[in-house]
Amino acid sequence: MQKIALVTGGNRGIGFETCRQLGHKGFSVILTSRDKALGEEAAAELAQAGLEVAYHLLDVTNRDQVSRISTFVEKEYGRLDVLVNNAGVSLDGDKGVFEVEQMVFEETFDVNLYGVLRVARAFIPLMIKNNYGRVVNVSSSAGSLKAMGTAAGAWPAYRTSKAALNALTRVMASKVKEHNIKINAVAPGWVRTRMGGPSAPRDVAKGAETILWLATLPASGPTGGFFKDRKRHPW
Ligand SMILES: NC(=O)c1ccc[n+]([C@@H]2O[C@H](COP(=O)([O-])OP(=O)(O)OC[C@H]3O[C@@H](n4cnc5c(N)ncnc54)[C@H](OP(=O)(O)O)[C@@H]3O)[C@@H](O)[C@H]2O)c1
Numbered sequence: 001m002q003k004i005a006l007v008t009g010g011n012r013g014i015g016f017e018t019c020r021q022l023g024h025k026g027f028s029v030i031l032t033s034r035d036k037a038l039g040e041e042a043a044a045e046l047a048q049a050g051l052e053v054a055y056h057l058l059d060v061t062n063r064d065q066v067s068r069i070s071t072f073v074e075k076e077y078g079r080l081d082v083l084v085n086n087a088g089v090s091l092d093g094d095k096g097v098f099e100v101e102q103m104v105f106e107e108t109f110d111v112n113l114y115g116v117l118r119v120a121r122a123f124i125p126l127m128i129k130n131n132y133g134r135v136v137n138v139s140s141s142a143g144s145l146k147a148m149g150t151a152a153g154a155w156p157a158y159r160t161s162k163a164a165l166n167a168l169t170r171v172m173a174s175k176v177k178e179h180n181i182k183i184n185a186v187a188p189g190w191v192r193t194r195m196g197g198p199s200a201p202r203d204v205a206k207g208a209e210t211i212l213w214l215a216t217l218p219a220s221g222p223t224g225g226f227f228k229d230r231k232r233h234p235w
Contacts, residue, residue, distance in 0.1 A: 002052075004077045005215065006030040006069075008060055008119060009087030011038040013193035014138065014211070017204035018084050019043075021212050023051030027082065032058035032069065034087075060087050060115030070122035079130045080123050082215045085116040086138040090158040090195055097156035105157040112161035113168060120172060124181070133181035136214045137169050139226065141187040146234040166226055166235060173224030182223040184214045187233050 005022045009015040010031035019031045023046055031046065033039030036057050043055035058069050073080050089111045092100045116137055127133030141147065142155060143162025166185050173183035191207035192200040213230050214221075226233045 002026065002028050003081040004028050004030065004073070004079055005082035005084065006032060006056075006073065006080055006123070007084040007086055008032050008058060008115070009034075011035065011042040013195065014188055014191055014204055014207045015084070015086040016042055017208040018086060018211050018215075019053060020046055020049075020051065021205075021208050022082070022084075022215065023049075023053055025212065025216065027052070028077075029053045030056050030069075030073065032056050034059035034062075058119075060085075060119055061110045063118065066118045066122050070126070073123070074126055079132075080126050081130075081132055081134065083119065083123050083127075083133070083135045084138065084211060084215060085119060085136065086211075087115055088112050088138060088195070090155060092155050092157040094154040095156075096154075100157055105160075108157040108161045109164070112158070113164045116165060117168060120183075124172075124176060127181050128176065128179045131180050133176070133179070133183075134215050134217055135172070135181065135183040136211050137165055137183070137185045138211065139165050139169070139185040139187055141189070141228065141233065144187075144226075144234055169226070170224045177223055180219060182214075182217050182221055184217075184223060185226045186210050186214055187226070187228040189228060 005027040010019045011033035019029045022029050031043045043053045046053040140162045142159045169185040188207035189202045190200040191202045
């Protein structure tokens with residue numbers, strides 16, 4: 001049976017590349033984005049290349065859209081095998097923790113943490129029903145607690161949101177491990193995208209590599225982990 005995968009923030013960057021690689025692996029991909037025109041254009045580009053890609057609107061901060069897409073997926077496909085929570089924002093630049101506006105913290109957490117929670121809550125029941133699921137939360141090395149005491153003060157909202165996402169990953173994974181659902185976090189490395197900027201050493205293909213690995217884990221694979229380049233990354 002053809003597997004169904006959904007990617008958030010699929011219109012560009014690592015999300016778009018993840019859709020492309022999943023398509024090449026034979027998945028039926030639901031590319032989602034918060035901007036309809038950009039998402040449709042991205043999905044059309046992949047469909048033109050012969051991949052099975054459908055488009056659906058999804059702003060992960062919008063409860064109604066989350067509810068609508070989970071209803072759509074259940075009706076249309078009856079299953080969701082892979083969920084890649086890729087959508088993310090980095091809004092605080094190099095301001096320190098006491099300089100970044102409270103609102104910036106809240107907006108960052110609304111996408112990077114609560115967005116993942118909203119979307120996961122909407123789809124986990126369907127995964128439990130089918131006794132199968134692979135959820136990949138796109139985190140960051142910047143969210144590693146190990147690095148936090150030593151790194152300079154930049155991106156406090158971004159870094160704490162990804163640390164919280166790592167914690168959420170562990171908590172969610174332990175809850176569903178009896179249902180053949182694996183939930184892992186991934187650090188893609190520093191990747192050349194709009195967020196990563198032009199000086200980043202990695203291309204999107206490398207950035208998406210471990211996401212694909214986690215999205216296609218066998219039943220014996222790990223859950224509740226944090227990975228970079230297919231190896232465990234320090235929390
Ligand atoms: N690039 C790096 O070096 C790097 C390193 C570590 C981790 N990451 C993580 O990798 C993921 C992808 O980042 P990227 O580098 O590909 O960045 P990017 O090019 O800036 O792409 C971010 C994507 O997230 C989407 N997005 C933002 N807010 C959203 C929302 N509320 N609902 C739905 N989609 C939303 C964006 O949509 P719009 O086009 O509408 O803005 C865009 O599609 C992020 O979670 C990021 O934190 C990246």
